[in-house]
Amino acid sequence: xxxxxxxxxxxxxxxxxxxxxxxxxxxxxxxxxxxxxxxxxxxxxxxxxxxxxxxxxxxxxxxxxxxxxxxxxxxxxxxxxxxxxxxxxxxxxxxxxxxxxxxxxxxxxxxxxxxxxxxxxxxxxxxxxxxxxxxxxxxxxxxxxxxxxxxxxxxxxxxxxxxxxxxxxxxxxxxxxxxxxxxxxxxxxxxxxxxxxxxxxxxxxxxxxxxxxxxxxxxxxxxxxxxxxxxxxxxxxxxxxxxxxxxxxxxxxxxxxxxxxxxxxxxxxxxxxxxxxxxxxxxxxxxxxxxxxxxxxxxxxxxxxxxxxxxxxxxxxxxxxxxxxxxxxxxxxxxxxxxxxxxxxxxxxxxxxxxxxxxxxxxxxxxxxxxxxxxxxxxxxxxxxxxxxxxxxxxxxxxxxxxxxxxxxxxxxxxxxxxxxxxxxxxxxxxxxxxxxxxxxxxxxxxxxxxxxxxxxxxxxxxxxxxxxxxxxxxxxxxxxxxxxxxxxxxxxxxxx
Numbered sequence: 001x002x003x004x005x006x007x008x009x010x011x012x013x014x015x016x017x018x019x020x021x022x023x024x025x026x027x028x029x030x031x032x033x034x035x036x037x038x039x040x041x042x043x044x045x046x047x048x049x050x051x052x053x054x055x056x057x058x059x060x061x062x063x064x065x066x067x068x069x070x071x072x073x074x075x076x077x078x079x080x081x082x083x084x085x086x087x088x089x090x091x092x093x094x095x096x097x098x099x100x101x102x103x104x105x106x107x108x109x110x111x112x113x114x115x116x117x118x119x120x121x122x123x124x125x126x127x128x129x130x131x132x133x134x135x136x137x138x139x140x141x142x143x144x145x146x147x148x149x150x151x152x153x154x155x156x157x158x159x160x161x162x163x164x165x166x167x168x169x170x171x172x173x174x175x176x177x178x179x180x181x182x183x184x185x186x187x188x189x190x191x192x193x194x195x196x197x198x199x200x201x202x203x204x205x206x207x208x209x210x211x212x213x214x215x216x217x218x219x220x221x222x223x224x225x226x227x228x229x230x231x232x233x234x235x236x237x238x239x240x241x242x243x244x245x246x247x248x249x250x251x252x253x254x255x256x257x258x259x260x261x262x263x264x265x266x267x268x269x270x271x272x273x274x275x276x277x278x279x280x281x282x283x284x285x286x287x288x289x290x291x292x293x294x295x296x297x298x299x300x301x302x303x304x305x306x307x308x309x310x311x312x313x314x315x316x317x318x319x320x321x322x323x324x325x326x327x328x329x330x331x332x333x334x335x336x337x338x339x340x341x342x343x344x345x346x347x348x349x350x351x352x353x354x355x356x357x358x359x360x361x362x363x364x365x366x367x368x369x370x371x372x373x374x375x376x377x378x379x380x381x382x383x384x385x386x387x388x389x390x391x392x393x394x395x396x397x398x399x400x401x402x403x404x405x406x407x408x409x410x411x412x413x414x415x416x417x418x419x420x421x422x423x424x425x426x427x428x429x430x431x432x433x434x435x436x437x438x439x440x441x442x443x444x445x446x447x448x449x450x451x452x453x454x455x456x457x458x459x460x461x462x463x464x465x466x467x468x469x470x471x472x473x474x475x476x477x478x479x480x481x482x483x484x485x486x487x488x489x490x491x492x493x494x495x496x497x
Contacts, residue, residue, distance in 0.1 A: 004028035005405075006116055006125035008102050008341070011040020013131030013378035013394050015083055016061060019090045020398045023063075026405060031092070032118055034101035038087055041135045042080045047159040047178060048185035050076035053206075053287045057230045058237060058389040064089065065226045067219030073208040106346040107373055112414045112480065114374065126414075129401065131378040132341040134456070135334045141173065145310035151326040156182060157334070167191040169324050171315055173307070174331030175201055180286050182331070184294040193300045194323045196307060196315070199443075200273065202257050202280045206287040234462075237388035241461045243281060244386055247438045250280045264292040273302050281386060281438035283445040336456055337361065337449040347372035357381075361455040362427050364418035364476065365469055367397050368404075373415040373480070376401045382430050383465075384447070384456045393458065396466040403472035415480040422476035433459040 005021060007014045010033035018031050037043055052059050056069040059079070064086050070078060087093050100120035105128055108115050116123040138155040146153065154160045156178040170190045172179055175197045187193055219226040243250035257280065265271040274292060295302055305317035314325040342353040348371050356362075356371060361381035363369050368376055376397070383393045404416060431453075434440060439447060439454045447456040458465055 001030075001121065001123045003030050003123060003125050005030075005127040005129060006105075006114060006123060007031040007129045007131060008105070009033060009040060009131035009133055009136070009378075010035070010038040010096060010098070011042065011131065011133050011136075012061075012083070012391055013133060014038075014040070014129070015086055015092070016391075016394050016398055017129050017131055017378065017401070018092045018095055019061070019063070019086065020402060021405075022090065022092060022095075024402050024406075026402075029095060030097050030123070031095050032097045032100040032102050032116075032123075034099065034119070036098060037084070038096065038098075039080045039083050040133050042076055042083060044136070045076060045157050045159075045178070046161070047156045047182045049181035050178070051181060052076075052079060053177070054389045055233050055237070056211075057226065058233050059391055061086065061391065062230070062395060065219070065230070067216055067226055069211055069216075071208055071210055073206065102341075102344060104344050104346070106350070107348055107375075109348055109373075112373075127374045127376070127405065128345075129376045129378065130341065130345065132339065134336045134339065134379055134384065137335045137340050138330070139333050139335050140330060141332050143307055143310050148312055149310050149328065150312040151328065153328045153330070155330040155332070163327065165190050165327065168327050169314075170194070170327045170329060171196065171323060171325035172329045172331055174333065175199070176331055176333055177284060177286055178333075179331035180288045180291040182329075184288070184290040187294045187297055187300060191299065192324075194315075194325060195295065195300065195302050196317075197273070197302055197304055198306075199278075199283065200276045201283065201286045202254070202276045203260070203286045203288055203291060204253065204257055205260060206289045234388075234392070238461050238463055241385075241387040244438045244457075245459065245461075246436075247279050247281065247441060250438070253285075254280045261292060265296055267296065270295065270302060273304055278443035279438050279441040282441050282443035283447075284386060333446055336446050345372070345375070347375065359451045360449050360453050362423060364423040364426050365397075365400060366393075366458070366465075367400055367469070368416075368418045368477075370418050370420045370423045373417040373478075375417070376404070381455045382458050384458065385462065386457055388462055392462045393465060396462075396469045399466075400469040400472060407472050407474065412482045413479055414482055416477045418476055419478055422473075430459060 005026060007017050007029060010031050014031050015038060021029050035043055052074050055072055056074040060066055066082050097120060100118040102116055102118050104117045106115045114125045114128040138157045152163050165186055166189050168190050169192045171194045172183060173196045261271060261274060265274060303317060305319040308316050308318045315323045342357055345353040363377060363380040366380045366383035378394055378397050379390060408416060434454055437459050439457060447454050449455045
């Protein structure tokens with residue numbers, strides 16, 4: 001099957017791309033997703049207590065406000081329902097190809113097309129938009145003896161709702177954003193909960209509340225009311241990014257977090273285990289009101305010793321202690337800097353994106369990659385955020401993608417890709433901006449790749465990123481026009497913008 005634009009992924013990125021393409025008059029596209037429904041991360045993560053840590057009015061599309069949010073911080077189900085409603089609201093359901101896992105995408109230089117092999121058949125496309133998302137493939141730790149465990153094991157992103165936890169001895173491995181949400185929910189139900197913590201997290205209070213019916217009515221009926229709230233939230237949350245760029249700014253927030261810890265955890269031994277000893281923001285800052293109190297309950301034990309091996313009836317730690325368990329829940333995060341999708345995308349000459357991104361990911365403006373014509377990667381290298389909504393970053397990238405497609409259509413261009421020099425300049429600028437930020441203070445986190453480089457987070461405010469992506473700059477790209485043959489050298493297009 002032939003299409004003009006192929007989109008991989010039906011989460012925020014893929015659906016946002018589809019809607020923006022259709023509204024801009026690019027109607028020949030399809031959206032591939034391996035799941036049975038749209039939603040991406042918000043479809044897959046259905047663990048108890050799953051919710052967003054960004055305000056609802058920001059964690060939504062600017063072109064699709066939702067006046068019916070029930071809480072200032074939305075639950076998983078409500079966000080998933082919102083994404084499904086966007087599909088019908090903008091009429092893109094006929095464009096969906098669900099249960100179509102993209103197994104390989106290869107650029108054919110002769111045909112100037114992407115060749116896609118999917119679980120539902122083969123397709124070709126002129127343009128490929130990858131919106132697989134950085135939080136789509138769970139990271140499973142390689143722990144000795146896991147195959148011999150006699151109980152049940154599952155990752156939080158693949159929650160076993162059919163497995164009743166009542167009265168069970170549950171071991172939770174990991175203390176990140178997922179664990180701090182599901183641990184308080186399962187603690188009252190389980191018989192015993194052993195939490196294996198490698199590094200304590202900085203936690204701030206979750207300032208959520210119900211949105212009243214009166215507020216919802218105002219958002220539905222008063223023009224501009226919801227946009228005004230969104231604009232105010234945007235300014236407040238983006239300003240919070242200064243604490244990541246200048247770590248000294250976060251000292252007040254650190255003191256507030258420690259004060260909350262002292263108030264919620266009376267036991268000095270447990271409190272010591274839960275006290276972070278690295279600069280706030282170096283790892284993801286979490287929000288919760290009930291995580292620390294849950295750890296003080298009689299049926300909970302926090303273990304800081306490393307896991308040596310799994311045995312049939314539990315776990316053995318490096319201090320020789322045996323911890324009984326009949327259920328292991330992995331809150332161990334995702335493949336962010338080593339996503340499996342990159343091994344399936346092959347650019348010019350058959351080189352995979354995974355090979356191009358070894359040992360570190362690089363992309364021009366976080367979106368396009370040298371050597372991969374007509375590929376646009378949403379939430380690519382250095383487009384993540386620690387302080388506000390990544391939906392803002394996705395929309396900034398989509399503006400650049402649409403500008404590129406319009407330029408191609410207006411000038412008879414077959415293919416574009418960033419030059420190596422443009423990509424290097426961008427990467428160097430990002431590296432310079434990273435200097436002096438909280439991510440350079442020495443702690444280990446999933447933001448960092450195997451070289452220790454932060455290839456995940458944008459070292460700046462959203463406003464700065466949006467400004468840098470507001471225009472398509474032809475001089476930074478290699479251009480193939482309809483008059484070129486694939487075997488001819490691609491000319492550098494130096495038109496001024």
